[in-house]
Amino acid sequence: MDPLGPKTFDPKEAIIHRLRFYASRSRPCIPDVGTVQFLKARFLPTHQLHLIAFQDTSGQTWRWQSFLTQREDGSWVIQTSGGNLETEQPSVPDDRPYVHLQGGQQIRMDGKGNVRMNFERVERC
Numbered sequence: 001m002d003p004l005g006p007k008t009f010d011p012k013e014a015i016i017h018r019l020r021f022y023a024s025r026s027r028p029c030i031p032d033v034g035t036v037q038f039l040k041a042r043f044l045p046t047h048q049l050h051l052i053a054f055q056d057t058s059g060q061t062w063r064w065q066s067f068l069t070q071r072e073d074g075s076w077v078i079q080t081s082g083g084n085l086e087t088e089q090p091s092v093p094d095d096r097p098y099v100h101l102q103g104g105q106q107i108r109m110d111g112k113g114n115v116r117m118n119f120e121r122v123e124r125c
Helices: 011-025
Strands: 037-044 047-055 061-070 076-085 106-109 115-118
Touching: 011 047, 011 061, 011 076
Parallel strands: none
Antiparallel strands: 037 047, 047 061, 061 076, 106 115
């Protein structure tokens, strides 16, 4: 069994499984899974990006992004996820979820519609 959750064909369920995994590790917080709100999402045929909000067990509100990929068997797996306390969120457009990539990380689509992550360092002016 996958330590981050069982195989699922529902992307939202995959996100909940990931939050339960984080709760078991107490990092970066202990999410109260009962408070999860799915706020926004963007879809491609085999990829999804979700913006969610939840409270941790101390009552603080978090904003979280999860980027998922669909496997060949139709199940969903989280490629990357993360977030911050709601009070630490950068200003972004209200009409779409986003992924804040630090340290020069980039997500790009190749010519076949596959997502490729590039972790090369990018020099900034």
